[in-house]
Amino acid sequence: MVTRCKIGLLTAVLFAAGPANAHGLWGHVHVTGWAAENMPDDELRAFLLEPEVFNALLFGAVFTDSGYAVPGDASRAFSEHAHWEPFIADYVEWMRVNDPPPWTTLESKKRVAFLMGCGSHGLQDSIFDSLFLYQIIENDGVGQDEADPASDGFLSLDGHLRFFPERDIPMDVLLELYADVDPNITEDVILDAVELVTTFYINGDIGPTVAASFGESYEAEIPWTRVHYMDPEVPGSLRAEIFPTMRYQQALWKRLHGELDPNDVTVFAFPEAQRRLLSADHTSTSSWASLIFGAGVAYQPSMVTWTGPDDVAVPFTQGNTRWGADHTRLIRLMPNEPLLPGGEYTIGMPAGVTLIDGQRTTQDFTLDFQVACDADTADLCPDLGPPPVASIDGVVEESDPVQDEATSGCGCATGGANFGVFGWALLLLHLCRLQPRSLHRAVGAVMRASAEQQDR
Numbered sequence: 001m002v003t004r005c006k007i008g009l010l011t012a013v014l015f016a017a018g019p020a021n022a023h024g025l026w027g028h029v030h031v032t033g034w035a036a037e038n039m040p041d042d043e044l045r046a047f048l049l050e051p052e053v054f055n056a057l058l059f060g061a062v063f064t065d066s067g068y069a070v071p072g073d074a075s076r077a078f079s080e081h082a083h084w085e086p087f088i089a090d091y092v093e094w095m096r097v098n099d100p101p102p103w104t105t106l107e108s109k110k111r112v113a114f115l116m117g118c119g120s121h122g123l124q125d126s127i128f129d130s131l132f133l134y135q136i137i138e139n140d141g142v143g144q145d146e147a148d149p150a151s152d153g154f155l156s157l158d159g160h161l162r163f164f165p166e167r168d169i170p171m172d173v174l175l176e177l178y179a180d181v182d183p184n185i186t187e188d189v190i191l192d193a194v195e196l197v198t199t200f201y202i203n204g205d206i207g208p209t210v211a212a213s214f215g216e217s218y219e220a221e222i223p224w225t226r227v228h229y230m231d232p233e234v235p236g237s238l239r240a241e242i243f244p245t246m247r248y249q250q251a252l253w254k255r256l257h258g259e260l261d262p263n264d265v266t267v268f269a270f271p272e273a274q275r276r277l278l279s280a281d282h283t284s285t286s287s288w289a290s291l292i293f294g295a296g297v298a299y300q301p302s303m304v305t306w307t308g309p310d311d312v313a314v315p316f317t318q319g320n321t322r323w324g325a326d327h328t329r330l331i332r333l334m335p336n337e338p339l340l341p342g343g344e345y346t347i348g349m350p351a352g353v354t355l356i357d358g359q360r361t362t363q364d365f366t367l368d369f370q371v372a373c374d375a376d377t378a379d380l381c382p383d384l385g386p387p388p389v390a391s392i393d394g395v396v397e398e399s400d401p402v403q404d405e406a407t408s409g410c411g412c413a414t415g416g417a418n419f420g421v422f423g424w425a426l427l428l429l430h431l432c433r434l435q436p437r438s439l440h441r442a443v444g445a446v447m448r449a450s451a452e453q454q455d456r
């Protein structure tokens, strides 16, 4: 039975507001896992797909948002910090000093994987919030309150949920890294938040059912998102996040080995290879280009140039992530005037960009791409062939427990802890924080999930 206490807690987990609290947790878990699965068949892929290491990777992606689920400045602080490059850079440095490669023990491997999960989550938030969320606003007229639970819900409705990570946290590393951030971030603070999230949302029990209920609740309201949330052609969709996340994981691997060439810091771009910029209409988000970095780079107001046919400069606005960031993993280029359908364009980033570890690029970076044609310019746009699309079908071996659990289906036992006074206290706290409309929607969705569970 799902109690009213549980409803409040679930609501809190799903709707806790945070500046870097972007797409839902199920989305983070799966994009992070799919990224590892899509790696070339090399050392890093083999490393990450070892079952317990893979679990740690996925749980890093869960941990990053968990602190938003409970009240308290310390909880919020540990989650917020985990989203950004200063945390990732400190973690990389901690590993290089205290647990350098080659990593031979399982504990060492899981520390590395957890770091990659946190970093993957933070990057995904930057991509989703800075690119795809604006597509949702443009096409469906709604914002983050709807996009976050809905995208998780659609994953569940469409049968994409197959990773169910279990708690595994490198507490020794975290407590050391957080000591200078906030002395109130303790093991209990972290465990309380993680316990809440795993008990009521990230599990193979009620979590997928609750997510599905949110999906049902929102799909009529955001029809464009319903169709395109996994569209690989739209920058920032969950599926379009997979390759950038994979490239970021590869860059992190190099950072951990002290082998990242600063001139390789731009690991991905939209439009990506074998695709064109979607629109010449400068009033549409589809006309934006973006660069994605494998390490935070010091943000400057004019980092890049944009030129078009005949080397004519394109008037544009350069944007940071939606939330800003001193050391950003993404910049946006938003044209201020119409582009030419079928036109060839170049983005340039001159040498001298400073990475978060102090390295500087010594070579200019350029990205050449074409804008999609219209009916009058169709001759300029020959067929490029099928572009690469990330797999979401899974390539782990059958003996992998992650895969085994995924194929076993939902156990649908209603379990869960009795939180008693603690639960009711959280319920009241979070109900007070929620917007009335979101609260109404959240409670309704969870009530439906509850009823569905009880019917089984």
Ligand SMILES: [Zn+2]
Binding pocket: 020, 021, 022, 064, 065, 083, 121, 125
């Ligand atoms: Zn987040």
